[in-house]
Amino acid sequence: MPVEVVGAQPGNAAGLKLLRSVFMKGIAAAAIETLEAANAAGVADRLHAEIAAVLGEPLLERLLTGSRAHAARRVDEMRAAAAYVEELGVEPRIASAAAAWLEQLASRPRPS
Numbered sequence: 001m002p003v004e005v006v007g008a009q010p011g012n013a014a015g016l017k018l019l020r021s022v023f024m025k026g027i028a029a030a031a032i033e034t035l036e037a038a039n040a041a042g043v044a045d046r047l048h049a050e051i052a053a054v055l056g057e058p059l060l061e062r063l064l065t066g067s068r069a070h071a072a073r074r075v076d077e078m079r080a081a082a083a084y085v086e087e088l089g090v091e092p093r094i095a096s097a098a099a100a101w102l103e104q105l106a107s108r109p110r111p112s
Contacts, residue, residue: 018081025078026094027055028063029101035064071105078102 031051038047052060067074078099082092 015084018077018084021074021077021081022085022092022095022098024063025067025074025081025098025102028067029098031055031060031063032067032105033101067102068105071102075099075102075106 034051035044035048038044048060055063078095082095082099085092085095
């Protein structure tokens with residue numbers, strides 16, 4: 001990730017990181033849910049290709065594998081993000097949903 005000076009306000013860099021996490025973990029949660037449903041519907045390969053065409057295969061794979069590998073740690077991050085979004089006066093729909101989804105992923109056995 002590129003490094004950028006974000007200003008002297010306390011918490012500004014942390015706040016930006018949390019807001020970026022809402023977006024990135026929200027996309028990851030949507031991709032995982034979509035592909036699990038697509039698998040159940042027998043169209044996983046087609047949907048995987050369509051999502052990869054939009055996001056790019058490297059980013060999609062990073063979202064899928066990173067979410068599963070780091071789910072337990074990311075639950076806390078997304079809870080913090082949800083709290084921050086709420087502090088800002090916005091209902092944290094995506095952040096809360098991503099936290100719940102990551103919690104489910106963390107409780108699953110990891111594929112070998």
